[in-house]
Amino acid sequence: xxxxxxxxxxxxxxxxxxxxxxxxxxxxxxxxxxxxxxxxxxxxxxxxxxxxxxxxxxxxxxxxxxxxxxxxxxxxxx
Amino acid sequence: xxxxxxxxxxxxxxxxxxxxxxxxxxxxxxxxxxxxxxxxxxxxxxxxxxxxxxxxxxxxxxxxxxxxxxxxxxxxxxxxxxxxxxxxxxxxxxxxxxxxxxxxxxxxxxxxxxxxxxxxxxxxxxxxxxxxxxxxxxxxxxxxxxxxxxxxxxxxxxxxxxxxxxxxxxxxxxxxxxxxxxxxxxxxxxxxxxxxxxxxxxxxxxxxxxxxxxxxxxxxxxxxxxxxxxxxxxxxxxxxxxxxxxxxxxxxxxxxxxxxxxxxxxxxxxxxxxxxxxxxxxxxxxxxxxxxxxxxxxxxxxxxxxxxxxxxxxxxxxxxxxxxxxxxxxxxxxxxxxxxxxxxxxxxxxxxxxxxxxxxxxxxxxxxx
Numbered sequence: 147x148x149x150x151x152x153x154x155x156x157x158x159x160x161x162x163x164x165x166x167x168x169x170x171x172x173x174x175x176x177x178x179x180x181x182x183x184x185x186x187x188x189x190x191x192x193x194x195x196x197x198x199x200x201x202x203x204x205x206x207x208x209x210x211x212x213x214x215x216x217x218x219x220x221x222x223x224x
Numbered sequence: 225x226x227x228x229x230x231x232x233x234x235x236x237x238x239x240x241x242x243x244x245x246x247x248x249x250x251x252x253x254x255x256x257x258x259x260x261x262x263x264x265x266x267x268x269x270x271x272x273x274x275x276x277x278x279x280x281x282x283x284x285x286x287x288x289x290x291x292x293x294x295x296x297x298x299x300x301x302x303x304x305x306x307x308x309x310x311x312x313x314x315x316x317x318x319x320x321x322x323x324x325x326x327x328x329x330x331x332x333x334x335x336x337x338x339x340x341x342x343x344x345x346x347x348x349x350x351x352x353x354x355x356x357x358x359x360x361x362x363x364x365x366x367x368x369x370x371x372x373x374x375x376x377x378x379x380x381x382x383x384x385x386x387x388x389x390x391x392x393x394x395x396x397x398x399x400x401x402x403x404x405x406x407x408x409x410x411x412x413x414x415x416x417x418x419x420x421x422x423x424x425x426x427x428x429x430x431x432x433x434x435x436x437x438x439x440x441x442x443x444x445x446x447x448x449x450x451x452x453x454x455x456x457x458x459x460x461x462x463x464x465x466x467x468x469x470x471x472x473x474x475x476x477x478x479x480x481x482x483x484x485x486x487x488x489x490x491x492x493x494x495x496x497x498x499x500x501x502x503x504x505x506x507x508x509x510x511x512x513x514x515x516x517x518x519x520x521x522x523x524x525x526x527x528x529x530x531x532x533x534x535x536x537x538x539x540x541x542x543x544x545x546x547x548x549x550x551x552x553x554x555x556x557x558x559x560x561x562x563x564x565x566x567x568x569x570x571x572x573x574x575x576x577x578x579x580x581x582x583x584x585x586x587x588x589x590x591x592x593x
Binding site for chain 1: 339340342492493494495496498529533534535
């Protein structure tokens with residue numbers, strides 16, 4: 147199970163709550179706007195933390211989506 | 225296009241003739257002088273995608289060829305039975321409102337601001353329908369290709385980029401705003417020669433305000449093809465050739481462009497809103513000779529932060545312009561850093577950068593409709 151993590155920059159208002167919940171996958175710039183450093187979370191712990199961060203964002207700016215299943219034989223971890 | 229054909233739903237086809245680049249004229253020129261070429265190409269695209277309506281999008285700008293297109297559409301209604309239905313759309317005249325997701329959103333009844341997308345437009349646009357936004361020049365070329373056949377088309381380009389290309393001249397040329405068609409391996413120098421510029425200028429801004437400065441000597445010999453431009457760090461962009469004469473200050477010109485672009489942010493993404501005015505401020509300081517080496521380092525770090533942070537490529541474009549100016553005009557930067565007043569800073573403005581102060585209703589929330 148792996149998920150894609152993205153921030154909608156048009157919704158992000160720099161509350162920085164995502165970085166508290168998913169510090170290993172999101173870093174903050176000088177104004178507190180988030181930048182995703184782990185675009186694909188693929189350990190159960192990261193997936194859990196990314197989902198928690200997404201539900202904590204007051205603006206719904208953190209998008210966590212299941213990755214589309216790839217054809218067999220295709221490496222799911224590029 | 226293939227993606228849109230295979231995607232679920234009836235594709236929405238939009239021809240983007242809303243030329244956002246203030247100095248570019250090629251799409252306006254095409255729509256004003258060859259409207260049927262654009263519409264022929266659009267009709268071909270519609271047939272290929274199996275859709276029965278095409279939207280032609282323009283900006284509400286002075287000199288916009290909307291009247292000419294309306295007349296052309298009326299002519300076609302009488303004579304072309306196989307045409308798709310035509311819809312003309314006129315959107316706000318802002319720099320970022322010509323971006324493809326902004327155009328797609330506006331045509332769909334929303335605001336003409338770039339959108340954050342998790343799927344390509346060709347898979348699902350703002351309406352959920354697969355959306356193809358194609359430039360007016362691209363569809364006009366499609367019509368030319370259909371008329372000349374692949375061989376005739378290839379003969380007008382080079383193997384790596386077949387077909388001709390349109391460029392707009394700006395700055396220190398004989399006819400600013402002139403549109404030229406370049407075929408084969410025609411160089412930037414050939415384009416300038418055709419306009420009566422006989423010697424390499426100081427530098428050429430290639431590809432638009434968000435483009436790349438290339439020194440005049442190098443640009444002169446560079447063919448205006450994607451591959452050749454890539455070798456000198458540039459890309460065709462909107463086809464603008466902004467000519468900087470000897471005796472003008474590139475840093476001052478860039479300062480005007482950066483300040484204009486900073487004011488053209490759609491105001492959606494925090495880093496763009498916070499970062500671009502700071503970059504513009506720092507660059508204005510450099511142009512005046514007020515910035516020191518530490519300031520340039522801070523500005524570069526700020527550029528790294530801003531790059532890639534937006535929903536659209538607007539902030540990246542500003543950073544690209546700044547980097548290319550620092551690279552191409554290293555000697556000038558050193559002189560400006562030394563605080564010596566630039567000899568050329570008083571040169572009258574060269575490139576036609578709109579004055580940000582003259583923008584009416586910039587804070588009007590309705591301006592994106």
